[in-house]
Amino acid sequence: MKYMLLVYLNEQAMNDTEREECYVESAQLCHDLEAKGQYLAASPLHPVATAISVRVRDGKRLVTDGPFAETREQLGGYYLIDARDLDEAIAVAARIPPARKGTIEIRPVMEIPGLPTG
Amino acid sequence: MTENVAERIREILDTIYSSESRQVLATLIRLLGDFDAAEEALHDAFAVALEQWSRDGVPANPRAWLVSTGRFKAIDGMRRRARFDASLVELVKQLESSASDPEARDDESVADDRLRLIFTCCHPALPPDAQVPMTLREVCGLTTDEIARAFLTRPPTVAQRIVRAKAKIRDARIPYEVPSATDLPDRLDAVLRVVYLVFNEGYSASSGGSLTRHDLSGEAIRLGRLLIELLPEPEAVGLLALMLLQDSRRAARTSPTGDLILLENQDRSLWNRDQIAEGLALVERALTSRRFGPYTLQAAIAAVHAEALSAAATDWARIVGLYNLLLRVEPSPVIELNRAVAVAMRDGPLAGLTMIDAILARGDLAKYHLAHSARADLCRRLGRRVEARAAYEQALALTQQEPERRFLARRLAELPG
Numbered sequence: 001m002k003y004m005l006l007v008y009l010n011e012q013a014m015n016d017t018e019r020e021e022c023y024v025e026s027a028q029l030c031h032d033l034e035a036k037g038q039y040l041a042a043s044p045l046h047p048v049a050t051a052i053s054v055r056v057r058d059g060k061r062l063v064t065d066g067p068f069a070e071t072r073e074q075l076g077g078y079y080l081i082d083a084r085d086l087d088e089a090i091a092v093a094a095r096i097p098p099a100r101k102g103t104i105e106i107r108p109v110m111e112i113p114g115l116p117t118g
Numbered sequence: 119m120t121e122n123v124a125e126r127i128r129e130i131l132d133t134i135y136s137s138e139s140r141q142v143l144a145t146l147i148r149l150l151g152d153f154d155a156a157e158e159a160l161h162d163a164f165a166v167a168l169e170q171w172s173r174d175g176v177p178a179n180p181r182a183w184l185v186s187t188g189r190f191k192a193i194d195g196m197r198r199r200a201r202f203d204a205s206l207v208e209l210v211k212q213l214e215s216s217a218s219d220p221e222a223r224d225d226e227s228v229a230d231d232r233l234r235l236i237f238t239c240c241h242p243a244l245p246p247d248a249q250v251p252m253t254l255r256e257v258c259g260l261t262t263d264e265i266a267r268a269f270l271t272r273p274p275t276v277a278q279r280i281v282r283a284k285a286k287i288r289d290a291r292i293p294y295e296v297p298s299a300t301d302l303p304d305r306l307d308a309v310l311r312v313v314y315l316v317f318n319e320g321y322s323a324s325s326g327g328s329l330t331r332h333d334l335s336g337e338a339i340r341l342g343r344l345l346i347e348l349l350p351e352p353e354a355v356g357l358l359a360l361m362l363l364q365d366s367r368r369a370a371r372t373s374p375t376g377d378l379i380l381l382e383n384q385d386r387s388l389w390n391r392d393q394i395a396e397g398l399a400l401v402e403r404a405l406t407s408r409r410f411g412p413y414t415l416q417a418a419i420a421a422v423h424a425e426a427l428s429a430a431a432t433d434w435a436r437i438v439g440l441y442n443l444l445l446r447v448e449p450s451p452v453i454e455l456n457r458a459v460a461v462a463m464r465d466g467p468l469a470g471l472t473m474i475d476a477i478l479a480r481g482d483l484a485k486y487h488l489a490h491s492a493r494a495d496l497c498r499r500l501g502r503r504v505e506a507r508a509a510y511e512q513a514l515a516l517t518q519q520e521p522e523r524r525f526l527a528r529r530l531a532e533l534p535g
Contacts (some may be wrong), residue, residue: 004492085291085292086290086292087301108290
């Protein structure tokens with residue numbers, strides 16, 4: 001079963017050195033997950049200052065600066081994993097470095113027919 | 119088949135239903151991988167039993183018979199539906215080939231099924247207001263109407279929470295498993311919290327007219343017994359002891375008119391001696407494990423009260439010592455308040471009052487009615503009438519519970535002008 005792990009973290013929570021360490025540790029985690037057949041995809045995201053929101057209303061495209069919702073912790077990255085069940089997904093989430101400072105939201109991925117199988 | 123035989127079988131089935139249906143359900147959930155399918159299979163199995171046992175007699179192992187019949191009926195039903203719904207074909211194959219023949223499994227794995235059920239119903243991924251109804255519904259077999267009545271909510275609200283919880287179990291794939299050794303302490307805490315919540319809801323209703331709703335307390339104690347039978351962890355033992363010792367005072371803590379009677383004024387001859395004896399033995403057992411926690415310590419405190427012949431004869435020094443330990447494992451202002459009350463009993467009201475004032479000054483318990491009523495009580499004992507009156511009035515303004523309000527109003531009226 002696929003789970004999306006969304007990494008929420010206050011963007012000011014880490015300084016540059018800590019962020020570098022976080023990338024190294026996260027890359028290592030991805031390799032561990034890959035070795036266990038759990039890794040599907042993962043990436044950090046650029047800060048919310050780079051966020052753009054797009055809406056289409058009455059056929060008209062509305063492009064605005066900024067994230068969908070202003071929150072105390074911002075979406076800063078994601079992991080897409082394959083896990084046997086929720087407990088396994090929770091165990092992976094607990095190993096994501098920003099879990100120690102922010103929050104990892106786990107969302108089970110819905111499987112729908114008709115998608116390209118990449 | 120005579121009327122008598124059918125009647126007799128119905129009685130046997132009623133007995134088996136109340137003693138075994140939850141175990142059969144727990145195993146069917148594992149075999150079928152779905153709560154709703156298992157529930158349906160359970161009812162089908164009992165319906166078939168009524169018909170077949172009247173004809174062929176009661177099988178040697180009724181529980182195994184019910185499990186295998188329920189599983190067969192479920193697969194059969196799915197096979198029929200698979201003719202119209204191709205997506206079920208694969209599922210039927212899986213269920214049929216899952217080699218685990220239920221009758222071949224030993225008692226240990228059946229006991230594990232009940233533990234699996236408890237841990238799944240109390241999984242932290244489920245909202246707290248769903249964990250309690252799920253546990254009462256699935257593990258204890260209460261109906262949604264019964265749960266709604268006990269928690270003063272509407273049956274549709276309870277039903278909806280249960281439906282959503284089952285959907286989350288399915289969609290997020292919450293496993294039907296006893297947690298691994300690393301996760302066990304945290305997960306057991308969650309289970310114990312649910313059990314104690316059920317107990318407290320029964321022991322002192324948070325609002326409304328009646329102080330005890332004993333059915334729920336009894337259910338929580340039954341759950342506690344089941345838990346230590348399946349998983350004899352020290353804190354589970356401690357929690358059962360705590361519930362038994364608190365429940366032992368049930369007959370003494372309210373007057374015939376439903377008024378609250380404080381521990382120091384209770385008629386101790388009304389305390390349930392059997393529950394106390396059992397509770398004391400369990401406290402001893404949990405304490406000797408040396409891996410005990412807050413439930414065991416609270417039970418140990420309740421045990422000191424249970425052994426005392428009167429409030430004055432209580433070993434308050436020991437109680438203060440236990441509160442000190444409890445504060446170390448679980449720092450909380452409410453426990454600090456209780457320690458202050460115990461200190462007042464050991465060293466006199468002034469010592470306790472100083473401690474309560476310090477807690478209130480921090481603002482932690484400013485909205486907690488028991489902090490103000492404890493303060494009022496100590497002021498009264500010190501002869502500080504004006505302060506006592508103000509504190510009783512503040513406590514009164516902060517509680518909604520009818521018997522508590524009557525108690526406080528009575529205390530207020532008794533204060534000398």
